[in-house]
Amino acid sequence: MFYHIGRLLRVCLLSVYLEFISLLNVNNLLAANQVDQSYGLKQDVSHSAILDLFFQDNFFLKISQETSLTISESLLVFAGTVLLVFVLWLLQKPKVRIPSSPGFQLLNIGEQGMFIPLKPEVQTLELLSQINTGKKYRLSANLNRVTLTPHQNSFLMEDKNYKNALLINRRRSHRILLCNDDILDVGEMVLLYRNPDLSSDNMQRNVDGSLDLPAASAKLKGPVQKGTPILTFLGSQQKIPLIRNLNTMGTSNSNDIVIESNEVASRHAKIYKVGETWKIQNLHIHETTSVNGRRIDQRFLQDGDEVTIGDVLIRFNISKTKFRQMPRQKIETAHKTQTT
């Protein structure tokens, strides 16, 4: 922006400079004219004659003395055309349908973003071979062995055959909980998983505090300090502030945050404070912890990171405002044993 303004100013200066030079030249010419006269040369090189030379009559565009539009009419036409530019700008905006239910969007070129909704029940990926696409795509023959099970507001995808070349986020995977904006490669089809419940807009709205808290929500003693990290469980939309400097997570009751799931180890991961930042570390050798879809051993967390522990999705946010109320600490998927 400033770069452009600077450039514009330079151009302005340049044009003023040119203007100045031209004025100077005219003055010089006048002076020359006077000199001419003083020397007794009777050439008529007056100011208007020079201008006549440069700017002759009927150069080109003005053909008659009367214009066809009055000034207000022509300004109206001008405003109308600027308005048309604005309309073109509006038309250029892409029309986006926000899906109301989870589903897959077909990303192949020429499919105009076809949307395949998913029913909230156990189903197989066989449904992909039944949809009508503009082009016939080669799909794997064993898609009936890939199941989608509803799980925590999303779907758990399991490949029971292991022979389907199924890529999730361009990596081979047999069992994964689908997150919003995951990309699936099934044969020649490229699919984008859309889940409005898990989209970041929705999450952001909830983190900002407009979420209706459950009636039985426990009150914290005093507000949460600014800068306190908050873990939001994507399934249950439950929020847990990290008040202690070291928090362990797992299924065992000895953890600070207890996550009840078959995919989570008894002592699975820990989140701890390092200076002003927070770090997550995987504690179990056989179970995985991922941050933003990448499997990690340990990693510094940033605001908005998506942490996957086993099959549980958690969003890590740094609180920017003070919360007066927090949701209930003990509900079915996770609870915090620590008393605050």
Place this chain on the structure above:
Amino acid sequence: MKSIRLLHTSLLGLLGGVLGWSLLQSGFNIFDALSTKVFPELNSNWINEFNYEGALIGLGLGLVLQARASILNHHDLMGVLFKMFIGAFLGAIFGLICFGIGNFLTAGQISPSISRITSWTLLGLSITGTSELFCSASGFSGPRIISGGIGGVIGGGIFELLLQYHLTGTEHLAGLLLAGFSIFLIIGIAENRVTSFAIRVLSGKQEGQIFLLDQNRFTLGYGSQNNLILRGYAEVCDTHAHIFKKGNQNYIESADTGGDVLVNYRLIDQQSMKKGDVIKIGTALLQYYEI
């Protein structure tokens, strides 16, 4: 998508012609009023015959050309207005200069039609030149500016032909429309010739936007100086990544000051892209594909 852009561009050329025409009308009116009422003692000679007409045509065409670049890259309304203002300003200056040169040529005993075509050509060259000024490092300046010049020649030729057969309509409306149209059409064709890849946004606030890769060098990021502006996404830096062309391949590289760039979910420093690749910049998900 390319044909849509060509249509869009040529439509904007027509709009540029109408803009120039309406400006000319109001300009004639204003200068008439000035020369007869406000400054009667000036005796109107130079105000009335001054080549402000070039400035007004340049203003219309420059405004629309800048607006077009901004609209096609999905800038926000403020960005479009800012670009339009700059385009109008520079277009006016260049229009004045180009048509002044035309005037000068007629004064030098060169036939008026030739000098008019020369002015149109110079105008076409200079308005595409100004648009190149703002797409710094596009790597495609020469052909694009020349395409503007060719458009100018054709536009000027059409204008002259219409003038010859008295078909230019009310105050040259048809002539101006066709001249603007042909300049923009040639620019659009030249751009479409070099464009074969595009990037579309898959997720978030800017979902569905398509950016045609019509330059040799493209910057992505949050700041308004970028070609592809990603607003409304977390973890996108001011200038996050560059896309550039080397041979027939398009490469993406992480900018020095930028954050992580992932191609197919793998962290990269610099990599050639193939069609269908998914690029992740911050939380924004993009797809690179062939059109």
